[in-house]
Amino acid sequence: MSTSKTGKHGHAKVHLVGLDIFTGKKLEELCPSTHNMDVPNVSRKEYQLLDISDDGYLSLMSDDGETKDDVKVPEGEAGEKIERLFKKEEKDTSEYRSVIIATLTI
Known part of the structure; x- marks a missing residue:
């Protein structure tokens, strides 16, 4: 997980990288740092x-x-x-x- 600084267009972004526990496939998500994320x-x-x-x-x-x-x-x-x-x-x-x-x- 890494966080970018707030830019001229609004919110800071969070870059999440994870592995699917069933397939082993690498997954990435980029979302605003103020949004909630579901965690299983x-x-x-x-x-x-x-x-x-x-x-x-x-x-x-x-x-x-x-x-x-x-x-x-x-x-x-x-x-x-x-x-x-x-x-x-x-x-x-x-x-x-x-x-x-x-x-x-x-």
């Missing part, structure tokens, strides 16, 4: 992947042993990769972890 609340939790049900839901376990069975396998490339890695894991002894990132903007 972001939570991140890691789970061990235990199983994938026939109806497309993940069976996950947190570090404290709680299970979570209400997360659907994502559609598209991400879901295909999760299923492919899980099937591979069944053949060897490695362990895969899922990361759930949730956002809420108020």
Whole structure:
């Protein structure tokens, strides 16, 4: 974040640069320094992947042993990769972890 000085046309400007938490894409925004900006609340939790049900839901376990069975396998490339890695894991002894990132903007 950087701030420019007030110019002859009014307000100082703020230049914000950030990364999209889902895609990793770099984003930029230029806005007057007197304007409010929305900021999301972001939570991140890691789970061990235990199983994938026939109806497309993940069976996950947190570090404290709680299970979570209400997360659907994502559609598209991400879901295909999760299923492919899980099937591979069944053949060897490695362990895969899922990361759930949730956002809420108020």
